[in-house]
Amino acid sequence: MLAMNYRGPFRVRAAQKPIPEILHPSDAIVRVTRSCICGSDLHLYHGLVPDTRVGMTFGHEFIGVVEEIGSDVQNLKIGDNVIVPFNVACGKCAFCKQGLFGNCHESNPEATAVGGIFGYSHTAGGYDGGQAEFVRVPYADVGPTVIPDWMDHDDAVLLTDVVPTGYQAAEMGGIKQGDTVVVFGAGPVGILAAKCAWLFGAGRVIVIDHLEYRLDFVRKYAQCEAYNFRSMKDPVLFIKQTTDWFGADVCIDAVGGDASGSALQTITGKKLLLQAGSATALHWAINSVKKGGIVSIVGVYGPTDNLVPIGNVVNKGITIRANQASVKRLLPRLIDHIQAGRLNPKEIITHRVPLEEVADAYHIFSAKLDNCIKPILIPPS
Numbered sequence: 001m002l003a004m005n006y007r008g009p010f011r012v013r014a015a016q017k018p019i020p021e022i023l024h025p026s027d028a029i030v031r032v033t034r035s036c037i038c039g040s041d042l043h044l045y046h047g048l049v050p051d052t053r054v055g056m057t058f059g060h061e062f063i064g065v066v067e068e069i070g071s072d073v074q075n076l077k078i079g080d081n082v083i084v085p086f087n088v089a090c091g092k093c094a095f096c097k098q099g100l101f102g103n104c105h106e107s108n109p110e111a112t113a114v115g116g117i118f119g120y121s122h123t124a125g126g127y128d129g130g131q132a133e134f135v136r137v138p139y140a141d142v143g144p145t146v147i148p149d150w151m152d153h154d155d156a157v158l159l160t161d162v163v164p165t166g167y168q169a170a171e172m173g174g175i176k177q178g179d180t181v182v183v184f185g186a187g188p189v190g191i192l193a194a195k196c197a198w199l200f201g202a203g204r205v206i207v208i209d210h211l212e213y214r215l216d217f218v219r220k221y222a223q224c225e226a227y228n229f230r231s232m233k234d235p236v237l238f239i240k241q242t243t244d245w246f247g248a249d250v251c252i253d254a255v256g257g258d259a260s261g262s263a264l265q266t267i268t269g270k271k272l273l274l275q276a277g278s279a280t281a282l283h284w285a286i287n288s289v290k291k292g293g294i295v296s297i298v299g300v301y302g303p304t305d306n307l308v309p310i311g312n313v314v315n316k317g318i319t320i321r322a323n324q325a326s327v328k329r330l331l332p333r334l335i336d337h338i339q340a341g342r343l344n345p346k347e348i349i350t351h352r353v354p355l356e357e358v359a360d361a362y363h364i365f366s367a368k369l370d371n372c373i374k375p376i377l378i379p380p381s
């Protein structure tokens with residue numbers, strides 16, 4: 001089969017690979033019909049995630065048709081069209097039972113925190129991903145969810161990650177009626193976090209990024225305010241000024257690799273290397289949220305130790321909430337929101353690329369070329 005193949009930092013290609021087989025009675029084999037490239041894939045692509053092995057196939061956002069099922073699988077049948085959550089989750093451990101599917105203990109017992117993730121290095125279980133024609137889906141009775149007949153498959157593929165992640169970012173923010181919510185990052189995750197903030201009753205939503213085309217998009221798509229941090233002297237000051245010096249009620253960190261340059265360098269005097277996550281945006285969020293406010297983090301942080309202004313967290317009485325999204329827990333209500341027309345995720349798809357051209361798609365998405373917001377990959381039919 002054709003599959004995305006990692007060769008090393010900034011080097012990926014489409015290559016032939018054996019079709020995966022059922023390894024456990026609870027597995028299914030899914031024939032992929034669409035997959036996406038995510039901001040999280042860019043951390044792998046940039047070589048920032050430890051133990052990302054050459055030859056691995058990325059892709060944790062995919063939908064497809066059930067091709068084969070193991071002898072224990074009860075909830076799926078061959079031919080079902082399924083949304084496959086990015087979390088590989090056993091459904092039985094103490095964490096899954098609490099709905100923490102992103103922190104499953106069985107699917108990645110070696111890691112200290114994260115559960116298994118499709119196509120996300122051996123630190124997340126080493127599962128091959130769905131940027132391929134076929135993928136092995138472990139615990140097939142747990143994650144995969146049949147796509148409703150009425151649903152557009154472009155919406156369905158975005159339910160595997162970025163819609164639940166944006167929604168969970170807003171949910172973790174504990175947004176109350178009339179709250180001012182600031183979202184850092186206008187990538188797919190930040191755009192959907194801004195959109196979902198209204199569903200929780202936000203009174204004002206502000207998005208901060210530096211890419212004008214994404215700011216233009218989010219203004220229209222999420223009907224929010226959007227500002228360029230490069231045209232501000234200091235985003236923290238700006239947010240304070242625009243909130244009567246109180247600060248935002250909720251700040252959401254939905255940043256991928258930091259693009260701010262030297263802001264944190266100025267604070268710490270240390271030179272920062274390219275990194276996953278943005279310590280700068282985290283500073284901005286902590287320093288611009290009001291006293292007693294909530295900072296919700298869904299941006300992925302490569303180094304597990306980061307410089308956080310913990311004194312300000314304590315003195316202001318801030319609550320910090322963060323996690324990988326638990327996709328399966330959120331799917332029923334997100335499907336309802338789409339059916340009711342309150343969410344229209346597919347509008348963020350800007351590029352539709354044949355899987356053969358996966359290298360171009362990574363380059364365009366990584367370098368933010370051609371007004372790219374969300375690229376999807378189409379396997380050969």
Ligand code: NAD
Nearest residue numbers: 039040185187188189255256258259260298299300324325
């Ligand atoms: P993306 O790379 O498309 O978008 C990130 C945006 O952040 C870009 O538009 C970039 O210009 C902007 N940015 C960079 N530095 C900034 C700064 N200092 N302040 C404000 N904006 C800044 O990525 P994406 O697909 O939207 O993903 C965003 C993040 O969410 C990534 O870190 C990704 O790994 C993470 N993620 C987490 C989960 C989860 O479950 N927690 C799921 C999916 C993605």
Ligand code: ZN
Nearest residue numbers: 038040061161
């Ligand atoms: Zn993703």
